[in-house]
Each structure stands twice: as structure tokens, then as C-alpha cells.
Amino acid sequence: MRKIITFISIFIIAFCINAHNTKAIDTPPTVSADGVVLMDKNTGQVLYSKNLDTQYPPASTTKIMTALLTLENCKLDDVVTVGKNAVNVDGSKVYLFEGEKLTVKDLLYALLLQSANDSAVALSEHVAGSTKEFVNLMNKKAKELGCKNTNFVNPHGLYDDKHRTTARDLGLILRELSKHEEFKQIATTSMYYINPTNKETKKRPIWNKDKLIQKNSKCYYEGCEGGKTGYTIQSKHSFVATATRNNKSLIAVLLHDAKHTYWDDVIKLFDYGFNNYTRETLYNKDQTLCNYNVTNDLKIPILASEDFYYLKRKDAKDAPKLKINDESLGSKSFNKGDIILTGNIIYQNQNLGKVSLASGSNYSSNKLPIKSLSKLSDKQIKALMVCIPLFIILIIGIIFSVKRSRNNNINH
Numbered sequence: 001m002r003k004i005i006t007f008i009s010i011f012i013i014a015f016c017i018n019a020h021n022t023k024a025i026d027t028p029p030t031v032s033a034d035g036v037v038l039m040d041k042n043t044g045q046v047l048y049s050k051n052l053d054t055q056y057p058p059a060s061t062t063k064i065m066t067a068l069l070t071l072e073n074c075k076l077d078d079v080v081t082v083g084k085n086a087v088n089v090d091g092s093k094v095y096l097f098e099g100e101k102l103t104v105k106d107l108l109y110a111l112l113l114q115s116a117n118d119s120a121v122a123l124s125e126h127v128a129g130s131t132k133e134f135v136n137l138m139n140k141k142a143k144e145l146g147c148k149n150t151n152f153v154n155p156h157g158l159y160d161d162k163h164r165t166t167a168r169d170l171g172l173i174l175r176e177l178s179k180h181e182e183f184k185q186i187a188t189t190s191m192y193y194i195n196p197t198n199k200e201t202k203k204r205p206i207w208n209k210d211k212l213i214q215k216n217s218k219c220y221y222e223g224c225e226g227g228k229t230g231y232t233i234q235s236k237h238s239f240v241a242t243a244t245r246n247n248k249s250l251i252a253v254l255l256h257d258a259k260h261t262y263w264d265d266v267i268k269l270f271d272y273g274f275n276n277y278t279r280e281t282l283y284n285k286d287q288t289l290c291n292y293n294v295t296n297d298l299k300i301p302i303l304a305s306e307d308f309y310y311l312k313r314k315d316a317k318d319a320p321k322l323k324i325n326d327e328s329l330g331s332k333s334f335n336k337g338d339i340i341l342t343g344n345i346i347y348q349n350q351n352l353g354k355v356s357l358a359s360g361s362n363y364s365s366n367k368l369p370i371k372s373l374s375k376l377s378d379k380q381i382k383a384l385m386v387c388i389p390l391f392i393i394l395i396i397g398i399i400f401s402v403k404r405s406r407n408n409n410i411n412h
Contacts, residue, residue, distance in 0.1 A: 026276055029268035033237075035167040035255035038269045040311045041175050041242055042249055043345075043352040044146075046168070047273050047311065055149050055164040056256040059230030060092070060115045061238045062157030064170070065138050066123060067112055068177040073127045076105040076182065085131065086121035091158055091232075093118045094206065097199035108182075109192040112228060113208045120156035131155060145172045159234040167253045170240055174251050178225065178242050187226025188213045211263050212241055219263040221270065225249075229262075241266050245274050248311060277311040282320055282345065286358075289322055292341065294329045294363060301360030305339060310352055320347035324357065333364040 028038075028048045036050040046052065082100045094116040096102070104126070110119040124134035131154065138152040147169035153160045177183050186192075190213065194204040210227045211219040227241030239254045239262035252269040254262045283289060283304045291299040302324070310320055324343040334340050340359045345352040 026272055029265070029272050031254065031265040031268065032259045032261055033254035033257035033265065035253070036269075037167040037171045037251075037253045038273050039168075039171045039175070039251040039253075040249070041178060041244075041251050043310055044172065044175060045311055045347065045350055045352050047250075047277060047313075048269065049167065052168045053149055053166050055166055056238075057159055057161075057163055057232070057235035058157055058165045058170060058255060059159070059232045059235035059238050060157040061170060061228050061230040061240050061253075061255075062152065062155065062163070062165075063111050063115065063120055063230075064177050064228050064240060065141065065152065065173050066120050066134075066155040067108060067183065068173065068180070069127055069134070069137055069141060070104060070108060070111075070123050071177070071180045071182055074104045074123075076103065076108070078104045078126075080104060080107055080122055080126040082118070082122045083125055085125065086118040089117045089121050089156065089158075091117040091156065094194070094204060096122060097197075100197050100199035102194065102197055106194045108186055109189070109206055110194065112183075112186050112226075113189065113192060114206045115209065115229065117156040117158065120154075124155040142169065142173065145169075145176055147172055157230055157232070157235070159232045165255075167255050170255065171251045171253045174228075174240050174242060174253070178249075178251070184225045187228070188224070190214055210241070212243075212266065219267065221267055227266075237262055239263075239266060241270075243270050243274075246279070248274060248277065248279050250274070273311075277313055279309055280312045280319075282308045282310055288360060289357070290324070292324070292329070298363075300363060302341065303337075303358040303360045305356045305358045308345065308353075308355060310345070310347060318348070320345045320352060322346075322355070329363070334359050335362050336360060 034051055035054055035056050037046060037052055038048040039046055079101050082096045082098060082102065084098045086096055087098045092115045094110045094114050096118045107119045107123050110116040111123065121131060124131045128134035128137055134155055135152055138155065142150045142152065150165040150169040151162060153163045187210065190208050192206045194206065196202060208214065209229050211217040212221040212224040212227060214220055221243060223243045223245040225242050225244055227239060230238035235256065237257040237260050240252070242249065242251045250270055250273045252266045254265055285304055285306050287304045288301045289304055290302050292302045294300050322343050323346050324341055327341055329340060336359055338359050339356045341357040343355050343357055345355060
């Protein structure tokens with residue numbers, strides 16, 4: 001009887017341990033949006049997705065591209081004069097006046113916190129001279145960032161059948177925008193006042209719609225570094241956000257959601273990413289990664305030019321691989337530490353980024369590599385020892401012969 005009880009006890013303990021280990025890795029959360037991505041901000045690695053590259057209308061999440069181009073082309077204290085196009089735009093506004101003068105900073109706060117369409121138009125005309133030209137800049141920038149399924153037709157996101165993007169593309173845009181410290185400063189501000197202007201004598205308060213950054217909200221999320229909401233009847237609900245915890249930075253995108261549940265859904269996505277992925281070092285700066293053929297007879301060490309980190313799911317067994325972009329180096333000269341090659345980090349069929357690779361030794365194409373001599377046989381070395389002196393004697397003989405011929409010509 002004791003043996004039976006002991007066996008049952010061991011079985012129960014083993015089962016509990018196994019159940020605990022299985023539960024350590026959560027399944028991806030269920031969210032209601034049609035287009036979804038959870039992305040590592042540092043590498044662009046996709047941790048979870050749904051309809052990743054399907055096009056949807058982005059509504060006011062469009063404004064993160066407007067903010068990005070503004071931060072790239074303007075100073076915060078630049079003064080903007082509001083035109084009539086901004087005043088007449090539909091939708092959400094801070095009710096700017098034609099001819100009103102405001103700073104870029106004021107308009108960015110209105111754009112990102114109040115989702116002001118009039119601010120979007122004013123900024124677009126200030127940056128590019130016209131909304132049409134600004135849209136061209138938006139689409140050009142999208143392509144530069146690797147967005148393959150995005151087409152913008154306005155700077156604010158009011159519905160247009162041709163105004164489309166995807167969860168992946170919107171994540172790439174937010175990834176670039178979040179590199180600007182000004183975005184984090186603006187997007188994590190709960191309330192802001194636009195000071196009196198030449199057209200308005202009173203201060204105008206602006207409240208942030210993002211509940212993830214409001215400490216008195218049930219949806220407050222520690223580590224959130226900003227986001228942007230969006231909604232039109234045709235576009236439905238959308239939301240993008242970024243957060244950092246324990247040296248891990250994530251981006252979440254929700255597009256085309258019939259339900260207004262994006263606060264809870266983004267929290268579930270962030271929790272899934274932070275709880276189930278660890279930040280791993282693939283290699284450190286100056287670490288030798290491999291040896292590379294410069295010539296058939298010579299290999300040189302290839303070094304990492306910087307640290308590289310990635311996010312690894314806790315139950316994953318594989319690791320990223322470095323794929324070097326082959327290039328002929330035999331005719332070049334370089335020193336140790338010079339960038340001589342590039343490569344791509346490939347992980348689970350994803351390109352985590354292009355990396356620069358440095359030489360681990362000096363090399364000159366004008367010098368005979370010493371290592372190549374060591375590969376010669378004894379007979380080849382003896383032959384060289386005989387041939388080289390004979391070659392030198394031959395050259396000397398030719399020189400004397402030429403000189404003698406010239407002297408004879410002079411004497412005659």
C-alpha cells in the first residue's frame with residue numbers, strides 16, 4: 001500500500017512540475033483588431049502578428065508619420081503661420097485661426113495629444129509648402145523605412161479609400177518616430193497648455209487621450225513611452241503604442257477594430273512580450289565572428305563593429321545566424337578595425353537588421369601575403385631559391401646590354 005501511495009505522490013508531483021513549466025510560456029493573447037503586430041522596437045523582430053501585411057485605413061494613427069517628418073525637418077521653437085486650409089479641415093480640432101502664429105512644439109502637442117486635424121494640415125504646409133507635397137514626403141519616407149504596403153493621401157487620417165497601411169508598416173513608422181526623444185516627452189504628457197497667441201488671448205488646455213500614460217487610469221501601464229489613437233466610422237478603431245521594461249522595448253499596433261477594446265488588448269500584447277521573451281546578446285563589439293577569405297591563400301578575422309541584442313522566446317532553442325554579404329577584398333587595402341563588409345542577422349525567417357563588420361587585421365593588396373609562402377612545398381621553395389637569383393642576373397645583364405648599346409651609338 002505504501003508503494004502505491006508513494007508512486008501516486010511522485011506522479012502528482014511530476015505532473016504539477018510539468019504543468020508549471022508548460023504554463024511558464026503563455027500563448028499569444030486573443031485581440032479583436034483585424035490587423036495586429038507586436039514588435040521588438042530595437043530590431044523590428046515580429047513577436048506576434050495577425051494579418052500582418054493586410055492593408056487597412058489607419059485613421060489618426062496616420063499622424064505618427066506627420067510627427068516624424070515634422071521632427072526631422074523642424075525645430076520645436078520654429079514659428080508656424082496657420083493657413084485657411086488648416087482652419088477649414090473637418091474632424092477633431094483645436095480650432096486654430098487663419099493667420100495665427102504658433103510654435104512647432106505647440107502644434108505637435110495638439111497633433112499627438114488632441115489628435116488635431118487642423119494642426120496636421122498646418123504642420124504639413126509649414127514643412128513642405130503644401131499638403132500635396134507633404135503627402136509625397138510621407139510616401140517617400142514610408143518606402144525608406146521599408147513600408148511595402150502603405151499609401152498616404154493626407155497628413156491627418158480622415159478616411160479615403162486610397163489611404164492605407166498595414167500593422168507591420170505602422171510599427172516600422174512608430175519604431176522610427178520613437179527614436180526621437182521629443183516624441184516620448186510629448187506623448188507621455190497628460191496635459192499641455194497652448195499659450196496665448198496673436199489670435200487667442202487665453203491659454204488653451206490639451207488633454208492626452210492615451211490612458212496608458214495616465215497614472216490615475218485603470219489602464220495605466222508602467223513603462224509606456226507614448227502612443228496614438230485613431231477612429232473614423234469607416235476606419236474603425238486603431239491604436240499604436242510603445243513601452244520599455246527591463247531593457248526590452250516593444251511596439252504594439254492594432255488596426256481596424258470594430259470594438260473599442262484597444263487599451264486592454266495592447267496591455268495583453270505588452271504583457272505577453274515582456275513575460276515570455278528574454279533579451280539575449282548575440283555578440284559583443286570587437287568579438288570575432290568568423291574568418292573571411294581575402295584571397296585563395298589568406299583568411300582574415302571578421303569582427304563585430306557593435307553589440308547586437310535580440311529577443312528570444314523562453315522556450316526557443318535556436319539562435320540568429322549571421323549572413324555575410326560577399327564582397328571581393330583581394331584588391332583592397334585596410335587596417336584592423338576598418339569596416340569592410342556588411343551582413344544581415346537572420347532569425348526564424350526574419351531579417352533582424354543589417355550590420356557592419358570590421359577587419360580583425362591589417363591587409364594591403366600590394367603585399368604578398370606571408371601565409372601563402374608557408375603553403376609551398378620544399379621543392380617549390382628550392383625552385384624559387386634558384387629562379388629568383390637567375391631572374392635578378394638576367395635583369396642586370398639586360399641593363400648592362402642596353403647601356404653598352406647606347407655607348408656604342410654615342411661613340412659612332
